[in-house]
Amino acid sequence: MIKKKICMLGAFAAGKTSLVKRHVYSIFSDKYHTTVGVKIDKKEMTVSGKEIDLIIWDLHGEDDFQSVPVSYLRGSAGFIYVVDGTRRNTLDVALGLQARAQDAVGAQPCIMTLNKCDLREHWEITDEDLARLARNRIQAIETSAKTGHCVETAFQTLAALILEA
Numbered sequence: 001m002i003k004k005k006i007c008m009l010g011a012f013a014a015g016k017t018s019l020v021k022r023h024v025y026s027i028f029s030d031k032y033h034t035t036v037g038v039k040i041d042k043k044e045m046t047v048s049g050k051e052i053d054l055i056i057w058d059l060h061g062e063d064d065f066q067s068v069p070v071s072y073l074r075g076s077a078g079f080i081y082v083v084d085g086t087r088r089n090t091l092d093v094a095l096g097l098q099a100r101a102q103d104a105v106g107a108q109p110c111i112m113t114l115n116k117c118d119l120r121e122h123w124e125i126t127d128e129d130l131a132r133l134a135r136n137r138i139q140a141i142e143t144s145a146k147t148g149h150c151v152e153t154a155f156q157t158l159a160a161l162i163l164e165a
Helices: 016-025 089-105 117-122 127-135 151-164
Strands: 002-010 038-047 050-059 078-084 110-115 140-142
Touching: 002 016, 002 089, 002 151, 016 038, 016 050, 016 078, 016 110, 016 151, 038 151, 050 151, 078 089, 078 151, 089 110, 110 151, 127 140, 140 151
Parallel strands: 002 050, 002 078, 078 110, 110 140
Antiparallel strands: 038 050
16 A cells, blocks of 8 residues: 655644544534644545555644744645635635745645635635636645535545656
């Protein structure tokens, strides 16, 4: 079996832990719990007929008071950048994290999840923001940890990109 480390990166409360819990355990909780440091889970998947064991590093959120240590990123085969669609600033945080990760470990497969699509009427992410991501060749997938919408697709997409690399 192929084992690959991936990191979940984004602003605090963007939904990183909720996406991991939905993907790994098929659960969702409305209760917010701050991740301290890193929480590691794993999930076995089949992608394009190949077995892959994703070792998922759910890193604490980036904010004005703490940043993600570069040492957490080493050895990663891919990244999921999580954006809270209801908070525009989380897109800027994710883009900043992407640049830092690329500087630290080089270009790795990545996707951007635009989380909380179940609250689309409250989104601050605009069509221009989405067009800018597309122009920069950043694959964005709208997800909802609450409903499960496209959560599996996001992880499957990243796993496929990792296997292609």
